[in-house]
Amino acid sequence: MEAEPISHCAEVLGESKLKKKLIYRVAALYSVVAWVVLQIADVVQEPLGLPEWFMTTLIALIAGGFLIALGVAWLIQPGQETSESPSQVLSLESILLIIVVAALGWLIITDISQSDSKPSSLNSSSGIGRPVVVLMDTFAPRGVYDEETRQRSGTNADVLSEVLGDLEIITQKETLGSDWDRESQVLEQNPSLVLIHRSAFFHSMAKDLEVKYPTATEQPSVVFNKHYEIAENKLVAFLGYIADQNPNTRFVVYSRGTGGGWADEDYRKNWLRKVESRFQSLKGRVRPIPVPGGVAKGSWQSPEGRRVIRALVKQMLRSKEEQISK
Incomplete structure (x- = not known):
């Protein structure tokens, strides 16, 4: 009669060990797959122009999924897992191992191909291959011109990429942020042309630091003006640094002129004189332009906006190539 309790205890202990084994297996497998997913996301984030918060959100989702996976593993009865034959379990684990190895191989090949592609992009600005055009803007809502683009957390650079896509x-x-510091990566692309939103650094800074924007009837606060000055200095310093390092790069600085006089030609000429006096290397290489449509409705998606920016890019690239050939 005592054999039954002993047998029952042994059965319970056996199930507990099997359940722990299953949980450990799920945890280990999930960790490996999560690592692969993060590596893939890191590789594709920049080429796809994904926003900076993408990786943070992905890590949070993976962390939540880890807890869910452990919970599901705990609820699975050991008998269900052990009902599979050893060959079935081995087959499943082998398939998963092949997937992981294949993913790692893909990452290695991608890294190698990206490294090999850098020389070709460096040559493109010397007339070999297609010229590189770098599009720089912020995903801060106040700096994005179109409501549809704002809703999908995009940037004006996404719109410009589509507008110029067939050239x-x-x-x-x-994608610019308040702590952006990828000047060296921009230089590695050896760009022929850089298109940058004049207020991109400021809108990013204002969003991160929660700087209050003035209303139509208010004057900008001291804090607002201070941060705008810092952002403007960062913009000009960036332009000067790239110009000093790469004598073949030209620049287009665009803005709708919200809250400023950018739409006025004299204002832009005065701004350009200040920029060129600070960095002699920028002389004759910067084109400040207003976005067609005005302060309220300026957009690169409008027919006029598309026409203007396409014509300007073609013109600046053509004149740049003519200068190099002289």
Whole structure:
């Protein structure tokens, strides 16, 4: 009669060990797959122009999924898992192992191909291959011109990439933030042309630091003006740094002129004189332009906006190539 309790205890202990084994297996497998997913996301984030918060959100989702996976593993009865034959379990684990190895191989090949592609992009600005055009803007809502683009957390650079998509150029997008410091990566692309939103650094900074924007009847606060000055200095310093390092790069600085006089030609000429006096290397290489449509409705998606920016990019690339050939 005592054999039954002993047998029952042994059965319970056996099930507990099997359940722990299953949980450990799920945890280990999930960790490996999560690592692969993060590596893939890191590789594709920049080429796809994904926003900076993408990786943070993905890590949070993976962490939540890990807890869910452990919970599901705990609820599975050991008998259900052990009902599979050893060959079935081995087959499943082998398939998963093949998938992981294949993913790792893909990452390695991608890294190698990206490294090999850098020399070709460097040559493109010397007339070999297509010229590189870098599109730089912020995903801060106040700096995005179109409601549809704002809703999908996009940038004006996404719109410009589509507008210029059929030209014989290579476009690279840079999403600007208040702590952006990828000047060296921009230089590696050896761009023929850089298109940058004048207020991109400021809108990113204002969003991160929660700077209050003035209303139509208010004057900008001291804090607002201070941060705008810092952002403006960062913009000009960036332009000067790239110009000093790469004598073949030209620049288009665009803005709708919200809250400023950018739409006025004299204002832009005065701004350009200040920029060129600070960095002699920028002389004759910067084109400040207003976005067609005015302060309220300026957009690169409008027919006029598309026509203007396409014509300007073609003109600046053509004049740049003519200058190099002299």
